[in-house]
Amino acid sequence: MRSATALKHHVRQKNAARAKRKSAAPGASGPVRERNCSVARTVGILSDAWAFLVIREAFFGARRFETFRSALGLPRGTLSARLKSLTQQGIFRQVHYAEGSSRVEYRLTKAGLDLYPSFMALMQFGDRWLTGRKGPPLQLVHADCGKECKPIVACSSCLKHVRPQDSRYRDGPGAGRTPVQAAKRSRRASDPSQFMRGRPSSVSLSLQVMGDKWTFLVIREAFLGVRRFDKFLSELNIAPNILTDRLNRLIDRGIFKKKKYQDLPERYEYRLTDMGKDLYGSLVAMMAWGDRWLSHGEPPIQLTHTTCGKDFTPTVICDKCRKPVTASNMRYRLKYDPRDYEADSDYGRVAPGRI
Numbered sequence: 001m002r003s004a005t006a007l008k009h010h011v012r013q014k015n016a017a018r019a020k021r022k023s024a025a026p027g028a029s030g031p032v033r034e035r036n037c038s039v040a041r042t043v044g045i046l047s048d049a050w051a052f053l054v055i056r057e058a059f060f061g062a063r064r065f066e067t068f069r070s071a072l073g074l075p076r077g078t079l080s081a082r083l084k085s086l087t088q089q090g091i092f093r094q095v096h097y098a099e100g101s102s103r104v105e106y107r108l109t110k111a112g113l114d115l116y117p118s119f120m121a122l123m124q125f126g127d128r129w130l131t132g133r134k135g136p137p138l139q140l141v142h143a144d145c146g147k148e149c150k151p152i153v154a155c156s157s158c159l160k161h162v163r164p165q166d167s168r169y170r171d172g173p174g175a176g177r178t179p180v181q182a183a184k185r186s187r188r189a190s191d192p193s194q195f196m197r198g199r200p201s202s203v204s205l206s207l208q209v210m211g212d213k214w215t216f217l218v219i220r221e222a223f224l225g226v227r228r229f230d231k232f233l234s235e236l237n238i239a240p241n242i243l244t245d246r247l248n249r250l251i252d253r254g255i256f257k258k259k260k261y262q263d264l265p266e267r268y269e270y271r272l273t274d275m276g277k278d279l280y281g282s283l284v285a286m287m288a289w290g291d292r293w294l295s296h297g298e299p300p301i302q303l304t305h306t307t308c309g310k311d312f313t314p315t316v317i318c319d320k321c322r323k324p325v326t327a328s329n330m331r332y333r334l335k336y337d338p339r340d341y342e343a344d345s346d347y348g349r350v351a352p353g354r355i
């Protein structure tokens with residue numbers, strides 16, 4: 001309970017600060033402002049490669065400091081700092097080993113466990129586009145129906161798969177722009193190859209493609225309809241050289257394609273490829289998490305599903321029985337030998353989700 005309270009406190013503080021800033025006129029000169037966005041808030045947590053890896057290992061059953069350390073080979077100081085900040089953010093709670101023991105283990109809170117569907121959505125994207133000839137490292141089985149399962153991101157109303165072309169959005173109660181904190185903006189991006197530490201993972205592959213904060217923001221703007229360089233620049237307040245770098249990387253990775261729209265002078269638009277459009281499910285799944293846990297009941301964006309005409313919450317469901325996928329109703333089969341990646345031999349074998 002302690003960490004749920006910590007999360008609420010954290011959100012309350014953030015919202016109070018936001019309310020103060022909201023009174024300033026939009027577009028006024030002053031600090032750089034960025035769009036309020038639940039996906040950005042979620043990516044803010046997961047784009048730190050260490051934080052992401054720690055959460056992932058927790059989904060595989062890790063609870064103790066040494067287990068995390070041996071699975072990921074992190075320096076003690078780095079691991080300890082991440083566990084501390086994820087606890088403050090309300091993702092983990094500390095539980096004492098035994099009555100009177102001073103040693104603690106780290107368990108996912110409700111908010112932490114609720115990240116699982118987003119991980120599933122990112123995993124499916126990685127499985128579809130990034131695993132190559134080796135194929136997916138995990139086979140998922142849905143305990144509710146007992147079938148091998150490939151989770152999909154669906155409309156909460158009609159349970160049909162959501163695609164960007166079937167969704168509309170409008171401002172929700174939390175819409176607006178908030179000044180960017182200088183510290184946040186100057187934080188150095190983590191090296192994307194760090195996402196690949198430890199076990200093979202399609203979630204890591206997906207985050208390696210889009211986990212960098214700027215890369216992700218560029219993709220988000222594309223889903224909001226931005227196609228031209230100058231528009232990306234003005235929407236994001238991004239330095240032109242950084243924007244060029246991220247656009248080129250996204251083209252290399254197959255997320256964007258360039259299309260000429262003017263001859264003299266030559267000008268190009270940046271459009272999402274089919275692979276790029278397929279990121280939509282992961283983005284809205286992360287958005288739903290941010291809406292639930294970080295937006296204090298005021299989601300910045302409300303989605304409507306044009307297929308059924310209803311407002312919806314993105315929901316990750318089993319493709320076989322159409323029931324929601326959660327951390328507790330999913331099992332998995334490893335397609336690799338865990339001993340190759342985990343120094344601690346008991347870990348992994350006792351994880352609750354193994355089949």
Ligand SMILES: [Zn+2]
Pocket residue numbers: 155156157158159160305307308309310312
């Ligand atoms: Zn629908």
Ligand SMILES: [Zn+2]
Pocket residue numbers: 142144145146147149318319320321322323
């Ligand atoms: Zn199922």
